[in-house]
Amino acid sequence: MDIPAISISLKDLASAILTIALGFAIAEILYRWIVSLSKSSKYVWIFNEDTAKLLRNFVIIASILSALDRVGILNVTVFGTKLSGIIAGFLLFYISYLIGKKAQEYWVMRGGAEAQIKAKVFYYLLITLAFFLALNVAGFSGRLTTIIAAAGITGIVLGFSAQTVVANFISGIFMYFDKPLKIGDPVEVGGYSGIVHDIRILSTRIRTWDGLLVRIPNEKLFNSEIKNLAKYPARRVDVVVGIAYKEDVEKAIEVIKRTLDEIPYVLAEPEPMVFVEELGDSSVNLAVRAWAPSEKWFDVRVQVLQSIKEALDREGIEIPFPQRVNWFAEELRVKVERD
Numbered sequence: 001m002d003i004p005a006i007s008i009s010l011k012d013l014a015s016a017i018l019t020i021a022l023g024f025a026i027a028e029i030l031y032r033w034i035v036s037l038s039k040s041s042k043y044v045w046i047f048n049e050d051t052a053k054l055l056r057n058f059v060i061i062a063s064i065l066s067a068l069d070r071v072g073i074l075n076v077t078v079f080g081t082k083l084s085g086i087i088a089g090f091l092l093f094y095i096s097y098l099i100g101k102k103a104q105e106y107w108v109m110r111g112g113a114e115a116q117i118k119a120k121v122f123y124y125l126l127i128t129l130a131f132f133l134a135l136n137v138a139g140f141s142g143r144l145t146t147i148i149a150a151a152g153i154t155g156i157v158l159g160f161s162a163q164t165v166v167a168n169f170i171s172g173i174f175m176y177f178d179k180p181l182k183i184g185d186p187v188e189v190g191g192y193s194g195i196v197h198d199i200r201i202l203s204t205r206i207r208t209w210d211g212l213l214v215r216i217p218n219e220k221l222f223n224s225e226i227k228n229l230a231k232y233p234a235r236r237v238d239v240v241v242g243i244a245y246k247e248d249v250e251k252a253i254e255v256i257k258r259t260l261d262e263i264p265y266v267l268a269e270p271e272p273m274v275f276v277e278e279l280g281d282s283s284v285n286l287a288v289r290a291w292a293p294s295e296k297w298f299d300v301r302v303q304v305l306q307s308i309k310e311a312l313d314r315e316g317i318e319i320p321f322p323q324r325v326n327w328f329a330e331e332l333r334v335k336v337e338r339d
Contacts, residue, residue: 120200183198235292241319244319247318
């Protein structure tokens with residue numbers, strides 16, 4: 001570290017004071033402009049009061065550093081570059097980091113859960129760009145090629161050990177554009193069933209119906225078959241009801257249709273269907289198909305089963321249990337002993 005003697009002239013002092021005053025003026029103008037823009041811009045996730053404050057502070061600090069550099073206070077050489085440049089580069093990176101975090105939070109807050117992946121991609125791109133700009137501001141631009149080459153070699157080495165992480169990252173980006181699911185959707189994926197709890201850049205978390213949290217890597221999720229149980233507004237309820245062979249099929253169908261009409265969330269369009277699906281071993285199996293709002297599907301299914309059972313009982317229509325007839329090739333004789 002080379003610390004030179006400091007000699008401040010009146011001209012340099014006046015220039016430093018003017019630089020600070022100009023910095024404060026520009027900072028205030030920039031702050032007011034961004035605040036006014038946030039009230040009319042649709043990009044409020046980046047143009048907001050928090051961003052305005054951060055930029056104002058950055059301009060003020062940068063003007064102070066420039067003033068100190070003018071009078072020679074920061075004219076110190078560290079690692080072959082001036083201390084003022086290193087501080088300015090660090091501040092640029094730190095302010096960019098804060099802006100990226102705030103922008104990410106605003107984006108998710110306004111765009112909802114679906115904006116998470118987009119917000120994180122923006123954040124990482126901003127941080128990467130700020131890093132290289134900070135190196136240039138700090139005066140390391142002459143060594144930038146060496147740094148990039150070293151980073152490239154390191155990246156190749158780490159790439160072999162981080163293939164899964166990269167695959168999950170890319171799959172997360174692809175899933176954002178494909179949009180097979182969103183937070184709050186009931187899904188069946190990877191052998192698990194439940195509610196999507198969180199979607200992150202590397203993994204997706206599902207809260208199963210029995211209250212467990214399952215983390216599924218995005219690569220596995222992207223390559224799996226995904227059943228989104230609430231993608232469309234309506235979903236069909238399918239149940240099978242067996243009646244005894246001795247019962248009147250037409251009457252049973254009429255009773256079931258009338259029962260479906262009385263259930264509030266069963267949709268009239270598409271119209272419910274009831275028909276003979278199979279002649280089973282012990283019963284005539286009737287297929288019952290009724291449509292319901294996706295968010296009420298489970299409640300409707302429970303109500304359909306209960307209401308049909310009660311209606312058939314009232315009408316005296318038997319729902320049989322499995323029965324078997326045993327046949328013997330020779331006559332079966334049973335000996336009964338009496339006391």
